[in-house]
Amino acid sequence: MKIEEFLHMVGGYGETSYAKNSKLQEMAIFEVKPFVEKAVAEICNTLLPEKFVVADLGCSSGPNALLVLSMITNSVDELYERLNQHKPEIQFFLNDLPSNDFNNIFQLSMLYHERVKQEKGNTFVSFYIAGLPGSFYGRLFPLKSVLFFHSSYSLMWLSQVPEGLKGENCAPLNKGNIYMNEESSSTLSQLYSEQFKRDFSIFLKSRSDELILGGGMVLSFLGRTNASFNIGGIMHLEGLFLKTMNTMVSEGLVEEAKLNSFNIPMYTPSMEEVKSIIEMEGSFHLIQAHTFESNWDPFDESIDDFTVDKDLSGKNVAKYLxxxxxxxxxxxxxxxxxxxFFSRFAKNIASHMSEGKPKHFVLIIILKLNDEVTKRNAMESIVSVA
Ligand SMILES: C[S@@+](CC[C@H](N)C(=O)[O-])C[C@H]1O[C@@H](n2cnc3c(N)ncnc32)[C@H](O)[C@@H]1O
Incomplete structure (x- = not known):
């Protein structure tokens, strides 16, 4: 089954909502901010567009979606003030899968619009917000209509669990696991990495069709260090997930068959894999590649303080998960x-944290259409005008 039919974060503003539990992802957006500002400034300086179309892909619900928007509008506004030029109008598309809580972001957008009007007045750059349901593993926009794409903490989600995981006669190939781990067969790892390769290539191709010449993208998503296994890797979370679920199976609270048939539609690639897919797909030139690490617990901002309250950290991590x-x-x-499940999971995460300070590993890539594609698109435009 395609995950676009059912994947979404917890909507609304309740205690367990994504809106209230997305500090980890908010911190990643701030980490990427300088790259976004630089990319946007380059586009504006080169093209001085009258209309600036931007899309945030996998925006989810809650304040993070508007954080990206405010970063970009502020940055465009300041830049044009400095250049003393007529400001462009910004069309901002917030994209996610159809089951995302778009009502939440529409309501927040209205409030944000009013706040900006009050705080910044009428001279602030005009911007228009639209929700766009659909999978980013495919076309979302007309040809050559977008100047800048941003996506944060979303591209590690696959379009589906790899088909081959069902194994022969539908016997689960990944029995007893929900992802890859140290013991996984090379077949299994290959199935996951090939699914990512297929999805990411489709993503790149679709964006390359949609981008206006001179436009660009800044993408960040969960990855893994080259040494596939580190204390904070997603595979450790898998281990803790299984430990929790297996206890519940042994207590008769979860059916074993249910656990055996569950696989997570996610893949955390290494930077080398990402670079090689970009090169092979061929539409984009990789301008910059960076990585950063963040503590599993976003409320623990210390680097090497091991005295933090592990129980509290376990609960913080379980809340955003x-x-x-x-x-x-x-x-x-x-x-x-x-x-x-989540209260047991929090305890298992806390006890894992006494072995060290686990971290997420995040990849940041900054891309522009590659020269060949730019030339080809320019030729196509000339031919279509003629
Ligand atoms: C962890 S949230 C990140 C949200 C937001 N960008 C942030 O930084 O807070 C990941 C989002 O990606 C969305 N997503 C996953 N696969 C997608 C797809 N194929 N197309 C569009 N959105 C997708 C999910 O629905 C989810 O809302």
């Missing part, structure tokens, strides 16, 4: 076990 994963897990395992 719930905001991200509950709809997916509940659709497979049932909503009734969610409270119990």
């Amino acid at each position: 719930r905001a991200v994963g509950e709809p997916l897990l509940a659709s497979h395992f049932g909503t009734e076990i969610m409270n119990d």
